[in-house]
Amino acid sequence: MYTDMDTRARVAIVADTHGKLDQRVANEVARCDYVVHAGDVGCLNVLRHLSPLRQRRVVVRGNNDVCSKWPDSEASVLEALPLHAELELPGGLVTVVHGDRCGPANHRHRWLRARYPESRVVVYGHSHRLEVDTSSRPWVLNPGAAGVSRTFGGPSLIIISASKERWRARALRFPLPGQAAFR
Template sequence: MTGGVRVALLADTHGRVDERIVELVAQCDCAVHAGDIGAAAVLDALRPRGGVVLAVRGNNDVPDKWPAGEGDRLQGLPWEASLELPGGRLVAVHGDRAGPGRTRHAWLRRAYADARAVVYGHSHQLSCDQAQVPWVLNPGAAGGTRTFGGPSCLILHASDARWRVELRRFEPLARPRRSAGTDRR
């Protein structure tokens, strides 16, 4: 990809992605899901304008937690992936293998030192650590499970000259709203 791009970063949908996040993804060139997807319907609902959806498996992306018949789709997901963007490389992992929360960012920075940024999930906690390169980004939970204040995601604006991250958090819904994907809870 050349020129500037908008990349939707999301994680921890657990079978359901908030409609408002689906709408944001549609305005982006590509989407990156950092694991605990929960169902193929979640990935199918993500339709960035560039058509590229990159997703990695999380610790809950196992056959007994996905709908029956989706095993092939699940098995096709890698544990980590990277995307070359203008100005650098973005790495996606779930983060459950990166040690405890207090040392997770340092571990990710060491493991992916050649990346411009690392996006991870697992904690469901929105975090945008740009203190040093690689940046360590957690988009929080984009579904309805443990959103800690509402469903959230990040939008990465990447160009050769500059990267910028936009944090997006939505109010929790008082009543369940029709959402893309299946609610497996």
């Protein structure tokens, strides 16, 4: 578990890069204290380009983070990625999983809330679908895909602003090339 008990923190949440990170997402990560990657990283180069201010990365392995899809020279990095990780922040705990082992999609949020009731936020990826579910605790967040494949409208991420008193989740989606920016 990674712990940071400063009075406030900004955390960028990404997932499903599959070896390619959108530069606009990387730019947002650089403005945050930490980054969480919810799996399907794809290669070490993606992690190198995720450079938060405090240089802390919390990363889990996704179902596509397998030896046959990563460069042989990066096998030790891949093998070190856990299936589950936690980040303690002011005011609560962030739990990170990939999401491929969390039951059927239509019950995933209920399953995650039941499995991790002590968390303030549960982060997952896998579906490539951006979702911010703050209807009850723990919040369940899926940042969508931060790369170029199956982005469903453009690469995206979520930024959590956390203090002991208040948490906020903000979703950001960037337009695909040739699309107008959302206003």
